[in-house]
Amino acid sequence: MAVLVDEKNKVVVQGITGYQGTYHAGAMREFGTNVVAGTRPGKGGTEVNGIPVFDSVKEAVEAQRADTSCIFVPAPGCKDAALEAIDAGITTMVIVTEHVPVLDAIQIVSVGRTRGVTIIGPNCPGLASPGKAKVGILPSKIFMKGSVGVVSKSGTLTYEIVNAITERQMGQSTCVGIGGDRVTGTNFIDILKLFEKDRQTKRIVLVGEIGGTAEEEAADYIKRNITKPVVAYIAGRTAPPGKRMGHAGAIIARGRGTADSKIKALERAGVKVAKIPTEVPDLLGET
Amino acid sequence: MKLFEYMAKAVLRKHGIPVPDGFVVSSADQIRKIPGPVMVKAQVLIGGRGKAGGIKPAESVDEARKVAAAILGMNIRGYTTKEVLVEQRLDVARELYLGITIDRSNRSLLFMASPDGGMDIESVAEDRILMLPVDPLIGYEPFVGRRVASFLRLPPEQSSQVESICHHLYQLTVNEDAELAEINPLVITKDGRVIAGDAKVTIDPDALFRHREYESLPEDITPLEQKAKQLDIAFVQLDGNIGVIANGAGLTMATLDSINTFGGKAGVFLDLGGTDDPEKVKKAVLLMTEANPKVILLNIFGGITKCDTVAKGVIEANQEKKITVPFVARIKGVNEEIARDMLKNEGMIPASGLSEAAELASKESLR
Numbered sequence: 001m002a003v004l005v006d007e008k009n010k011v012v013v014q015g016i017t018g019y020q021g022t023y024h025a026g027a028m029r030e031f032g033t034n035v036v037a038g039t040r041p042g043k044g045g046t047e048v049n050g051i052p053v054f055d056s057v058k059e060a061v062e063a064q065r066a067d068t069s070c071i072f073v074p075a076p077g078c079k080d081a082a083l084e085a086i087d088a089g090i091t092t093m094v095i096v097t098e099h100v101p102v103l104d105a106i107q108i109v110s111v112g113r114t115r116g117v118t119i120i121g122p123n124c125p126g127l128a129s130p131g132k133a134k135v136g137i138l139p140s141k142i143f144m145k146g147s148v149g150v151v152s153k154s155g156t157l158t159y160e161i162v163n164a165i166t167e168r169q170m171g172q173s174t175c176v177g178i179g180g181d182r183v184t185g186t187n188f189i190d191i192l193k194l195f196e197k198d199r200q201t202k203r204i205v206l207v208g209e210i211g212g213t214a215e216e217e218a219a220d221y222i223k224r225n226i227t228k229p230v231v232a233y234i235a236g237r238t239a240p241p242g243k244r245m246g247h248a249g250a251i252i253a254r255g256r257g258t259a260d261s262k263i264k265a266l267e268r269a270g271v272k273v274a275k276i277p278t279e280v281p282d283l284l285g286e287t
Numbered sequence: 288m289k290l291f292e293y294m295a296k297a298v299l300r301k302h303g304i305p306v307p308d309g310f311v312v313s314s315a316d317q318i319r320k321i322p323g324p325v326m327v328k329a330q331v332l333i334g335g336r337g338k339a340g341g342i343k344p345a346e347s348v349d350e351a352r353k354v355a356a357a358i359l360g361m362n363i364r365g366y367t368t369k370e371v372l373v374e375q376r377l378d379v380a381r382e383l384y385l386g387i388t389i390d391r392s393n394r395s396l397l398f399m400a401s402p403d404g405g406m407d408i409e410s411v412a413e414d415r416i417l418m419l420p421v422d423p424l425i426g427y428e429p430f431v432g433r434r435v436a437s438f439l440r441l442p443p444e445q446s447s448q449v450e451s452i453c454h455h456l457y458q459l460t461v462n463e464d465a466e467l468a469e470i471n472p473l474v475i476t477k478d479g480r481v482i483a484g485d486a487k488v489t490i491d492p493d494a495l496f497r498h499r500e501y502e503s504l505p506e507d508i509t510p511l512e513q514k515a516k517q518l519d520i521a522f523v524q525l526d527g528n529i530g531v532i533a534n535g536a537g538l539t540m541a542t543l544d545s546i547n548t549f550g551g552k553a554g555v556f557l558d559l560g561g562t563d564d565p566e567k568v569k570k571a572v573l574l575m576t577e578a579n580p581k582v583i584l585l586n587i588f589g590g591i592t593k594c595d596t597v598a599k600g601v602i603e604a605n606q607e608k609k610i611t612v613p614f615v616a617r618i619k620g621v622n623e624e625i626a627r628d629m630l631k632n633e634g635m636i637p638a639s640g641l642s643e644a645a646e647l648a649s650k651e652s653l654r
Contacts, residue, residue: 076496098560101464101494102389109394110423139590139620154537156588160641163588163619180536183394209537212391235540238547239556246521246536246558248493249391255409276545278642 002129002174003149003194003201004118005033005068005092011135012037012060012090014081015072016048020096024072024137025051031140033133036064057081057088068092070126070135078122079104086117094135095121095185102248105183112185119185123247125155125177138162138175146171148284149195151188152207153180153214153249157235161207161277168281173201180209180247188218196226203229203287205280206271210236211249211257219265229287232266233274234259288490288504291330293372295486299470302459304452305482309374315356318348324376327354331366334407339363344376377484382472383439384408384416385452386487387460389467393420396460398453400435404472405484427457441475448481449473464494511578518570520559527552529652530580532571534559534587542586545641551649554580563592563620565600572604582613584648586641589620598626602633613651617644 011028015021016038026049029035037060038048044055054060057069069090073081078097085093086108093112100108100122112119120127126136130143137155142163148170152158158177165172176191178184188206195201204226208215215234222230237259239245241252252258263273272283290298296306308322311330329341336342341363345351351373361368382404390397398419403411417438421431432450441449452473460468467489474484490501508516515522521536529546531553533539539558546553555578559567568587575583587597597618604610616630617638627637636651638644 075493099493101497102466102491103396103461103464103494106389106394106396106423114424137590152537154535156533156535156590157537157541159588159590160538160541160619182389182391207537209540214391217392233541235537235544237544238553239540239543240525243523243525243556244521245523245540245556246560250536250540276548276642276645277541278545278640 002132003191003198004127004174004176005135006129006132007032007034009068009092009133010034010036010064010066011068011070012039012057012064012066013070013072014039014057014085016040016051016053017043018072020137021072022048025049027140028070028134031128031134032131033135037066057085057090061088061090066090068135069094071095071097073097075099075101079108082108083111086112086115090117092118093120094124094126095119096124096126096137098123100181102181102183105181109183109185120176121179121184123181124179124184125158127174127176129174130172136177138177142166143175144171146173147200147202148172148205149198149201149203150175150205150207151191151195152177153209154207154235157277158207161205161233161280164278165205165281165284168285170281170284173198180249182212182249187214189221192218192221192226196228201228203231203284205284206230206232208232208234208262209247209250210234210239210245210259211247211251213257215262216265219269219271222271223269230271231274231280231283231287232271233277233280234262288492288501289332290488290490290504291332291370292328292486293330293370295488296483298459298463298488299483299486302462303455305480306486307375307377307482309372311370311372312355313359313370315352315359318351318355318373321345321348321351321373322375325351325373326376327351327358328372328374329358329361329363329368330370330372331363331368333364333366336363341368377474377482378477379474380477381475382484383475384411384471385435385449385456385473386467386469386471387456387465390420395420395423396457397421398431398435400438402439408471421457427454429454444479445475445481452481463488464491464498465489466491511574515557515574518574520557520567520571520574522574523556524578525553525556527554528581529553529648530555530557530575530578530583532557532559532575532583532585534563538586538588542584542641542645545645546584546649549646549649551645551652554578563587563589563597565592565596568597568600569604572601572610573608576608576610580612582615582648582651583610584644585614585616585618586644587618589618593621594618594623594626595629598629601635602629605633615644615648615651617641
């Protein structure tokens with residue numbers, strides 16, 4: 001078992017003809033993902049590395065039975081692309097696109113929620129279940145099949161941590177990058193819930209960062225509902241207030257969202273919190 | 288992107304929210320006539336203007352000019368005043384607070400209202416603030432405004448005015464892609480009108496592609512930060528002396544945290560974004576040298592790009608402008624061995640892991 005996607009999901013890549021879309025469609029397929037289609041309005045009937053391209057998601061769903069979408073469409077067209085996919089009946093969606101306006105994200109997420117669509121992102125690396133499938137842009141070579149579930153707001157930092165735990169021969173069940181924007185389709189709690197139920201997942205790594213209160217809310221949830229051991233790392237311990245640290249969400253605003261408050265909340269919930277990312281495998285080893 | 292008060296008020300007016308009559312000037316002699324007694328207000332993108340002497344009353348044109356001359360050029364908490372707003376003075380009976388912002392937990396817009404306006408909303412007691420998320424699938428309907436007005440316990444005449452302002456403020460937020468639209472104070476005048484005393488509007492920078500009119504606005508950032516922005520690089524100047532270049536916001540923050548545990552302190556946060564493009568690495572290194580750090584630490588976790596091409600970007604930057612400070616480089620990914628040798632030959636300090644890189648950079652910075 002793994003969570004959210006496996007080799008049976010049929011993936012359509014929206015924006016497959018762009019550099020990112022083409023490259024990652026290939027990388028996903030090599031990882032084992034069943035990539036069945038791509039879309040690009042006006043390019044229907046063509047192929048990208050043997051993957052059929054359609055003008056619309058609807059056609060991809062009808063012709064190839066796609067159920068999962070991975071979106072690379074640039075920000076100005078992202079809302080349209082996501083709502084098109086929801087309308088076409090896609091049930092799981094990874095939005096890789098960054099710089100999506102927050103009001104667009106709110107609309108995508110709220111529509112998705114009423115239609116029962118699982119949305120990861122926007123501005124996220126996606127997810128990977130080693131040995132099964134990946135949807136998104138995570139580098140394939142850092143993964144190893146195993147029992148650690150990873151959930152993270154970050155991209156490259158996630159790769160750093162996954163790489164470090166793989167080097168110590170601890171494999172992963174599923175790794176989910178939920179994205180660091182203020183409004184995302186899936187939050188820590190949604191994924192924690194899945195990891196708790198998943199029989200392959202034995203231990204959980206949570207990677208958070210400054211800004212917002214999602215880590216505090218996750219801590220509260222862990223305390224009440226999670227029986228598996230959790231190790232965490234919170235980025236931005238040394239970031240100054242009032243400065244947006246790269247991610248739209250990574251800002252200590254009006255005294256809220258500090259690393260300190262998150263670390264304390266997690267520790268109170270029995271989570272072991274690493275001071276630096278390279279400490280994560282050590283703490284996992286102790287659990 | 289924060290708007291100056293006068294711009295924010297123009298946006299409010301455009302959306303049908305009452306604001307005082309006024310105009311903005313950049314020199315005192317531009318003041319020719321005034322709408323009765325006025326306030327002269329410094330236009331800077333920082334709070335605490337009043338306390339710093341940036342807001343003053345005037346009764347006549349002569350006095351308004353005198354006051355404006357004194358405020359123009361004034362340094363308010365690090366910001367130079369280039370413009371003043373000359374605005375009709377209000378006869379204040381009561382001050383309320385009304386704002387809309389993003390509710391991350393509910394993934395929606397959020398109304399905030401309080402009967403205790405005029406002060407920092409953070410210092411208002413929790414039970415005196417209404418936090419009302421708006422369901423995005425419902426949007427604004429009059430019941431939302433009624434709930435706000437009823438929380439504020441206003442007489443019927445003012446209630447209807449506040450309800451109308453709520454509606455317009457919501458439309459403003461949606462139409463302008465505001466991530467914050469705040470009226471504080473929302474003034475009730477002695478003759479019973481409800482009018483925006485001050486306004487803060489922040490536009491979502493990610494939505495600028497559909498609001499070109501805001502693109503040229505001055506921002507609350509340093510000249511180097513401005514330059515970085517044009518290169519699509521996140522660049523934040525900090526207090527320490529280590530210049531950190533990394534790819535991805537989380538990894539850059541984690542690199543800062545790691546040097547901190549070894550006693551070092553970051554002077555620059557430079558996030559290349561989710562990229563390890565050699566050309567961008569080169570530009571970033573050149574930009575970093577302009578910030579004069581004592582040590583530069585490059586930490587790239589390569590997803591798909593080869594490390595040797597990233598190293599080439601660093602070396603090209605060094606050839607264009609010789610880097611005179613210690614340069615610690617950690618590049619992870621395909622061909623990392625080749626990259627290490629290339630950087631070593633160029634006199635740079637290669638590191639294999641994040642901790643090792645952080646330790647080396649911190650040591651160099653403390654020398």
